[in-house]
Amino acid sequence: MNPLMAPEAVYVGHATTALSVNINKVALLRNTRHLGIPSVLRAAEQVLQAGAQGITVHPRPDERHIRGTDVHELAAMLKRDWPAVEYNIEGNPLHNLMEFVRMVRPHQATFVPDTVGQFTSDHGWVLPADAAVLKPLIDECHALGVRVSLFMDPLPEAMALVRELGADRVELYTETYASAMGTPDEQAVRAQFAATARAALAAGLGVNAGHDLNRENLTPFLREVPGVAEVSIGHALIADALEMGYAQTTREYLRCIHAAQGPATA
Numbered sequence: 001m002n003p004l005m006a007p008e009a010v011y012v013g014h015a016t017t018a019l020s021v022n023i024n025k026v027a028l029l030r031n032t033r034h035l036g037i038p039s040v041l042r043a044a045e046q047v048l049q050a051g052a053q054g055i056t057v058h059p060r061p062d063e064r065h066i067r068g069t070d071v072h073e074l075a076a077m078l079k080r081d082w083p084a085v086e087y088n089i090e091g092n093p094l095h096n097l098m099e100f101v102r103m104v105r106p107h108q109a110t111f112v113p114d115t116v117g118q119f120t121s122d123h124g125w126v127l128p129a130d131a132a133v134l135k136p137l138i139d140e141c142h143a144l145g146v147r148v149s150l151f152m153d154p155l156p157e158a159m160a161l162v163r164e165l166g167a168d169r170v171e172l173y174t175e176t177y178a179s180a181m182g183t184p185d186e187q188a189v190r191a192q193f194a195a196t197a198r199a200a201l202a203a204g205l206g207v208n209a210g211h212d213l214n215r216e217n218l219t220p221f222l223r224e225v226p227g228v229a230e231v232s233i234g235h236a237l238i239a240d241a242l243e244m245g246y247a248q249t250t251r252e253y254l255r256c257i258h259a260a261q262g263p264a265t266a
């Protein structure tokens with residue numbers, strides 16, 4: 001069986017939170033010349049060799065960073081050399097995401113309600129308003145053997161609606177948490193994410209998280225927010241890798257994840 005077609009079956013689960021590295025920003029730098037460097041395939045290989053458990057891409061319709069060719073080349077490389085690694089493709093299923101899902105059949109498709117040309121993702125789906133358009137696309141992903149995660153704001157009351165739609169996971173949009181770090185709101189915002197994760201788990205959903213997570217905010221987030229199966233991290237991780245290299249940076253983020261399981265230090 002094509003391992004990319006069996007979402008939960010071949011995914012090597014981890015007792016701890018899995019790190020999926022988003023390599024958009026490697027492609028962004030590559031696209032400023034016609035030389036093919038830095039290589040997104042080489043970036044993926046190096047973070048995986050250092051212990052990352054997944055690769056995330058968010059191919060935007062304008063191809064400002066990840067291009068369609070990258071999506072397919074990564075799929076071929078992961079299938080050939082890293083069959084147990086999770087491939088997560090993010091995007092708007094009403095724009096270009098479904099064409100990739102149909103051809104590549106990644107382990108996971110993360111539906112994100114971005115507009116075409118959007119600067120970066122900045123909000124989750126609105127339920128029940130978006131339910132009617134999402135339902136057939138979720139069903140199609142399932143028929144293709146692809147797990148579906150919905151990008152959502154931290155709203156506990158929305159989690160049961162996500163489950164009713166048939167999605168498998170939510171990805172909690174963490175920018176509001178990242179920007180609250182170090183402010184008087186930090187604890188309350190983190191508590192809101194924890195309450196949302198508890199509601200998601202109670203509804204039978206898996207919980208992912210991402211956007212602006214970094215080495216400072218990751219450990220306190222995972223310490224307090226229960227049951228996070230996966231974090232997808234790109235911008236800060238690739239920025240760190242410019243200074244420390246892919247391997248050391250990946251190990252640092254894995255250390256932040258593991259630190260969340262140990263006792264808190266002052």
Ligand SMILES: CC(=O)[C@@H](O)[C@H](O)COP(=O)(O)O
Nearest residue numbers: 024058090112120121210211
């Ligand atoms: C859904 C999400 O939060 C990320 O995929 C983020 O939007 C990355 O996209 P950019 O790298 O284009 O900012």
Ligand SMILES: NCC(=O)COP(=O)(O)O
Nearest residue numbers: 022210211212232234235
């Ligand atoms: N799903 C979030 C993601 O893939 C990376 O977001 P960011 O770390 O680039 O903000």
